Amino acid sequence: MSTTLEQLRTGQLAGAQRLSLSCGLTSFPPEIFDLADTLEILDLTGNALSSLPDDLPRLHKLRIVFCSNNLFTSLPAVLGNCPELSMIGFKANQIREVPAQALPPKLRWLTLTDNVIESLPDELGDCRYLQKLMLAGNRLQSLPASLARCTQLELLRISANRLPSLPAWLQELPRLSWLACAGNPFNEAREAAALDTAGMEHIDWQRLQLGQQLGEGASGVISQATLDGQPVAVKVFKGAMTSDGLPRSEMAACVSAGNHASLIPILGTVSAHPQGSLALVMPLIDAAYVNLAGPPSLASCTRDIYGDEVRFSQPQLLGIAHGVASAAGQLHAHGIVHGDLYAHNILHHPDGRCLLGDFGAASLFAPEAPIAAVLQAIEVRAFGVLLAELLARCDASAPELQQLASACLQEQLLLRPRFDHIASSLAAIRAA
Incomplete structure (x- = not known):
């Protein structure tokens, strides 16, 4: 008792x-x-x-x-x-x-x-x-x-089921912004290929000396470590089902993402882990980077929680928005939807640089498939939510950015801008 x-x-x-x-x-x-x-x-x-x-x-x-x-x-x-x-x-x-x-x-x-x-x-x-x-x-x-x-x-998690395809009616959901659909029959082959042909360095577990734990999420534990004397971070996946899906799906997305200034690089995958766990080695992130916001609460349901004191200058806002849009555009070009494009999954530096992380809800898709445009448009709405949140915490007048946010949030999915257009628009505003 x-x-x-x-x-x-x-x-x-x-x-x-x-x-x-x-x-x-x-x-x-x-x-x-x-x-x-x-x-x-x-x-x-x-x-x-x-x-x-x-x-x-x-x-x-x-x-x-x-x-x-x-x-x-x-x-x-x-x-x-x-x-x-x-x-x-x-x-x-x-x-x-x-x-x-x-x-x-x-x-x-x-x-x-x-x-x-x-x-x-x-x-x-x-x-x-x-x-x-x-x-x-x-x-x-x-x-x-x-x-x-x-x-x-607004948020739908259907990963790790037995779905042979995604339903066409997804494009009829005007507010859907965060979709996780990995680990189903329609994308299992792409995940397996990503894990088999990643071209990543395989780092023997014995070469790593683990230090203090840096963080823990639903899918794994991140620890500080040294690799051949150099400081790194190691994420060891738990292997269990999470609310987003399967850790192997997350790893498949991580190793497929490619290099980008606003994505955390992957130095290699770990081999010979003593428990047979999947693990990734990444650079150690500068401590000046902090989470943009906290995750949604029971009351906010689908909206992140920002500190009352959080404000952004327009240069900071533009740096974050452009970095995220550019990174998301690369992911889409590589056949990946992030699935959880939220402020709480973004690390930002005071100078406006940012890093999009946490691929726990990421899914692989065929870029040439008809559903690809729908998946991309759903993620653009998530970006629209993020941009609107940043604008609400910025004192500068920004009509062009307000217009861009509205375009990303419009209810007709296939009329939303693509990330390449969003990134180029933001680059032009930064240069003006």
Whole structure:
């Protein structure tokens, strides 16, 4: 029995708006209903639950439910009866079935990553507020065409499924900006070829001396290291499914990206790792580079969080925007969509230089395929969001940049500018 559960049972949590219990629960503690008038966020991740009570809607203020890493085989239908519920997370269960009745009317964010789902109900298209849909690591062979009606959808994760192709209706989603679709049958051959023919130096693990950990993300751990006496950084992939997809897909994109001033170079791949893990060696980044923003919060859903004090001069803004647009243009030319073009994945230097990183959501595509123009246009909208965020934090008047942002954000995908045009426009503004 965890301390938190004891606190719940003795009434010490009266009036709580958020409750987190991870203590091997096999049934729903009835004492949770004592918080019915205040509870908004319920996190039951990391237990052994397989059902929720039929009277869950008694928690009438409940907005968010997390039940990841449990034993559910079906998304509980009772969720659909919770009037204020907008965010549902059931990652890494054993879910096979998603009943239409489980979809609440205000659903905004649905995470069903790493389950065994083979199909989704057509009624998912009726979720008119849906902004974020995370389905990586399932067994989906198709997606309901009704999703074309979800015109608020901005982020879609469908990597590591069994999709033979991407649906044509993606171009009907006017706000879709962040798409991860790697590790499906339609791009597995390209990923395998990238990993086999990367032409990268293979660096024996024994040549590396690991130092302090620099950071950890969903897909891997980055550590400082030395290679033959020279300082480097090493990313060791965890090998497990992430919300974005498979680490091997990320590595395939990384080694295919090529050299660019606004991309972190890859010095080589690691061979003979003691656990057989995939790993990359990169240069050590100057400590003057910092993250442009923080990742989205539960409240912001799909929007990054900037510090209140963050401001950009126009030269800084132009340096960041041009660097990102130019890098993204190179990725597209190499048949890669970044999939997560966000400020929180950009490191920037005070002088305006920047580095686009984190390829966890990146996907390979055939540049000559008809869907390529759609994938590129989706990513251009992500850039439009970024540019608008930078402009909102810049005091200089910039009508040309406002016009460019609007062009990137327009609802008709195929009328958006391509990154080569965006980069050349930004270069011209910088030179003026």
